[in-house]
């Protein structure tokens with residue numbers, strides 16, 4: 001892990017970043033969610049993220065939750081996904097003692113809120129149990145309030161959205177426990193002692209247990225307190241603990257294909273391409289003119305026609321300075337700055353400076369393409385290229401702050417336009 005800015009020391013179970021329930025004001029009414037189960041969402045919801053594993057199957061030295069995707073640790077994406085849900089009051093992350101400092105640096109560097117740390121255990125169940133203890137008010141060092149419902153979600157499952165979280169929490173509030181499931185891809189078979197097929201399970205009658213899961217806090221906390229050492233050591237299913245020790249049958253909810261767990265190296269590559277696809281869904285064309293007849297607006301229309309699943313917006317250059325927040329809200333990370341037959345680069349450079357100073361590049365790389373329409377019948381290409389060399393130097397500079405800058409020179413003869 002690269003050394004990040006020193007973070008404030010965090011105590012076990014103490015919120016290390018911002019006050020609990022900090023972040024966007026939460027609407028009083030339930031967010032409208034098509035798939036939500038009947039029933040109401042409980043007021044007090046917290047989450048426990050087991051993040052204390054070593055990622056043996058990933059086959060690299062860095063534990064997979066800290067492996068970088070687009071230059072950012074995987075766990076930061078999962079934290080961001082949970083933080084987007086304003087009604088999750090506290091997020092407890094269980095990490096090993098030796099990774100506590102690295103975790104605090106990630107929280108500090110990427111501005112994560114509502115996060116508390118607990119010490120991971122030797123197994124996933126023990127890590128989860130430690131996370132629950134940080135929320136249970138019967139613990140001496142508990143600094144957080146006990147929730148009605150607790151979400152349990154693997155830190156290495158970054159693609160979780162509010163819809164499934166609301167569904168499992170609402171269902172857990174009604175049934176005591178709930179979990180996301182997915183159809184099996186491979187058939188489950190049972191080998192005999194001599195390594196041959198004993199029998200296979202009917203794939204249509206079985207499902208893969210995924211995350212998130214949610215529980216009435218008292219149910220899952222009781223289950224872990226009653227749990228045998230064998231279950232704590234070798235178990236992999238929290239829903240089973242609720243059934244075995246609290247006789248609570250979890251409600252099973254079909255989740256989306258995105259709920260998969262990053263386990264092997266190829267999963268990191270898949271996660272990277274999914275993140276790239278997600279952040280390339282929004283493109284903003286930045287014009288250095290308000291003329292609706294300009295080539296920049298023409299470029300926007302062409303892009304709209306060619307890129308079917310991408311939302312193309314545009315704004316005049318002078319409007320971008322103070323409005324970076326708008327791009328943050330719009331989740332826009334791809335910009336095309338259009339400069340039509342002008343060597344005035346100051347405005348473009350001012351936009352890039354504002355972009356760098358904003359928190360936009362903090363969470364995802366920001367792609368900026370500078371498109372210069374120049375009339376090469378008026379000025380030779382070699383001279384124009386010399387004029388544009390500053391882009392190459394600037395690109396090296398801004399890349400340090402996660403802004404990926406490139407230039408595109410288009411020969412745009414004014415003469416033809418006058419016909």
Ligand SMILES: Nc1ccn([C@@H]2O[C@H](COP(=O)(O)OP(=O)(O)OP(=O)(O)O)[C@@H](O)[C@H]2O)c(=O)n1
Nearest residue numbers: 050051052053054055056057122123124127155
């Ligand atoms: N002692 C452990 C083991 C696992 N986990 C967490 O549980 C989640 C899912 O477990 P898994 O995918 O098995 O992670 P690892 O145990 O790290 O992977 P491996 O089995 O390949 O070592 C991960 O976020 C992992 O960090 C944990 O908190 N404490």
Ligand SMILES: O=P(O)(O)OC[C@@H](O)[C@@H](O)[C@@H](O)CO
Nearest residue numbers: 124154209210211236237238
């Ligand atoms: O078994 P692992 O420790 O790799 O991962 C844990 C998974 O088993 C678990 O996340 C889901 O199956 C739901 O319980």
